[in-house]
Amino acid sequence: MLVQLNGKRVELDDEVNTVRALLLSYQLQEKIVIVERNGEIVDRARYESTPVADGDRIEIVHFVGGG
Secondary structure (H helix, E strand, O other), X not given: OEEEEOOEXXXXXXXXXXXXXXXXXXXXXXXXXXXXXXXXXXXXXXXXXOEOOOOOEEEEEEOOOXX
């Protein structure tokens, strides 16, 4: 399926069908992230049940420490 991820069109494998699976595929599951799907922020508790579908617009923001 094709989605727009952080402004770029990317093709995802068929098994990447939830927000949690998407984060796992990019090795972001352990990081503190904010996920927006089609303009709405997805609550962390709903990552497992929130689907990722063809044509979705997804933004993932993760925090990087520094000083």
